[in-house]
Amino acid sequence: MEFILFLSKLDKEILDLLIKANYIVEENKIECLINKEIKGLHNFEENKIIICTGNAKRKTNYRNKKHQPDKENFKTERAIRKALRHEATHAIQKCNNNKTVGDIKILENKLHQSKKRALEFSTSNFSGTYAKEVEAYILEDKPKKVKRMIKKYCL
Numbered sequence: 001m002e003f004i005l006f007l008s009k010l011d012k013e014i015l016d017l018l019i020k021a022n023y024i025v026e027e028n029k030i031e032c033l034i035n036k037e038i039k040g041l042h043n044f045e046e047n048k049i050i051i052c053t054g055n056a057k058r059k060t061n062y063r064n065k066k067h068q069p070d071k072e073n074f075k076t077e078r079a080i081r082k083a084l085r086h087e088a089t090h091a092i093q094k095c096n097n098n099k100t101v102g103d104i105k106i107l108e109n110k111l112h113q114s115k116k117r118a119l120e121f122s123t124s125n126f127s128g129t130y131a132k133e134v135e136a137y138i139l140e141d142k143p144k145k146v147k148r149m150i151k152k153y154c155l
Contacts, residue, residue, distance in 0.1 A: 006080040021154035040083030042090035082140040089136040095154040
């Protein structure tokens with residue numbers, strides 16, 4: 001799986017914990033081709049997370065490393081890491097009886113303006129509820145917390 005190349009050590013630990021929690025993590029499946037805007041998705045029924053590496057690379061103008069230094073692709077790295085953490089948050093929510101784990105009113109106030117647009121997209125195009133998506137958008141920037149919560153709720 002190519003997306004693993006973009007993960008930090010901590011994100012690889014999150015991936016390992018998801019697998020330990022009986023999640024299937026796949027890459028660039030048909031869902032990614034159907035909706036070229038998404039970088040990841042969580043399939044509740046099948047305990048499956050799909051990372052859309054191709055979409056993330058296209059949206060972040062990824063360039064082959066042979067032509068440019070590694071630092072030029074940090075946007076792709078960041079997008080894929082956030083996608084994994086975002087979808088991992090949905091896994092945590094599923095492990096928590098399909099409920100959020102944080103106080104949504106507090107989390108809502110922390111939501112950056114750019115994420116509010118993404119939140120609108122997620123809630124209008126997918127089955128995620130507003131509260132679950134708010135939590136996922138906040139936690140995609142908090143890998144240590146995601147790791148702790150997978151251990152607490154899913155293992």
